[in-house]
Amino acid sequence: MELLINCPVCNSTSFKAFMKSSDYFLSKEEFTIVECKDCGVKFTNPRPGLDSIIQYYDSAEYISHDTSRKGFITWIYTHARIFMLKKKFTMVSRFSNGRRILDIGCGTGEFLSYCREKGFETYGVELNDKPRELAKRRYGIEIRKKILDYSAETFKFDCITLWHVLEHIHDIKTEIASVKKLLKPDGVLIVALPNCNSWDAAHYKKYWAAYDLPRHLYHFNEFSFFKFAGLNKLRVVKIIPQFLDSFYISLLSEKYRTGKNSLIKAFINGTISDLRARGSGTGYSSLIYILFSENS
Numbered sequence: 001m002e003l004l005i006n007c008p009v010c011n012s013t014s015f016k017a018f019m020k021s022s023d024y025f026l027s028k029e030e031f032t033i034v035e036c037k038d039c040g041v042k043f044t045n046p047r048p049g050l051d052s053i054i055q056y057y058d059s060a061e062y063i064s065h066d067t068s069r070k071g072f073i074t075w076i077y078t079h080a081r082i083f084m085l086k087k088k089f090t091m092v093s094r095f096s097n098g099r100r101i102l103d104i105g106c107g108t109g110e111f112l113s114y115c116r117e118k119g120f121e122t123y124g125v126e127l128n129d130k131p132r133e134l135a136k137r138r139y140g141i142e143i144r145k146k147i148l149d150y151s152a153e154t155f156k157f158d159c160i161t162l163w164h165v166l167e168h169i170h171d172i173k174t175e176i177a178s179v180k181k182l183l184k185p186d187g188v189l190i191v192a193l194p195n196c197n198s199w200d201a202a203h204y205k206k207y208w209a210a211y212d213l214p215r216h217l218y219h220f221n222e223f224s225f226f227k228f229a230g231l232n233k234l235r236v237v238k239i240i241p242q243f244l245d246s247f248y249i250s251l252l253s254e255k256y257r258t259g260k261n262s263l264i265k266a267f268i269n270g271t272i273s274d275l276r277a278r279g280s281g282t283g284y285s286s287l288i289y290i291l292f293s294e295n296s
Helices: 053-057 072-095 110-117 129-139 172-182 199-207 222-231 245-258 263-280
Strands: 015-022 030-036 042-044 100-104 121-125 142-144 157-163 183-194 234-241 286-293
Touching: 015 199, 072 110, 072 157, 072 183, 072 286, 100 110, 110 121, 110 129, 129 142, 157 172, 172 183, 199 245, 199 263, 222 234, 222 286, 245 263, 245 286
Parallel strands: 100 121, 100 157, 121 142, 157 183
Antiparallel strands: 015 030, 030 042, 183 286, 234 286
């Protein structure tokens, strides 16, 4: 475990305890989330180091890396993901000025495969060996292990996406700096993140599945992400809600809280969360941020 003395976003040394929660998915270990008093970002502290974090992904039930699993929650997740492929591509097409795309944390490559079918030139980054090898074998897409494997002198991208990936990255500032180097001057960065200011987060508290400790190292809301973007010279030009996430997160949260799958409760609470969010526009369970470099 590594104990952070400085905030990983703004480098402040002033933060306070926010919540204790557990890894309800796998290890059942307890972890602490703290909140930076300066920039407002919440982060897991202490947290597993780079060498030890991989064990917390080491499960055949980790759905984002395994498309062969059976079961009710897997079925829900898989069908929601199929629906979202079109939504994601529509978003990329709307904001990208070209057709060369890099998906960081591309998993088993379904989104990139969909983009390639629509005429995009596709590239990916995936740290974990199993999904990376599966994506290469199934789709033949160029996928590298680290973002630094793409040279900024050779590769420039019209669009770079991180779909629920940024919250997993240890050295978040270095990663974003590398991303910016790979963007064309008018390139767009699309980042999807859970929103810990959502109604479902407040409702489920420590059982909120999108805390996903310790795999999620950061827990952003709109304010803290704007702060993070500004510190890294990025402009947020639009925020788009991910509507389906509230239902899936509520389904998992119900299981963590009660030990049972409850589609009815998940549907009710997901609906309440989305309805409560409509007034603010940014209180949804997950938010997608559209960003450009400040000098673009």
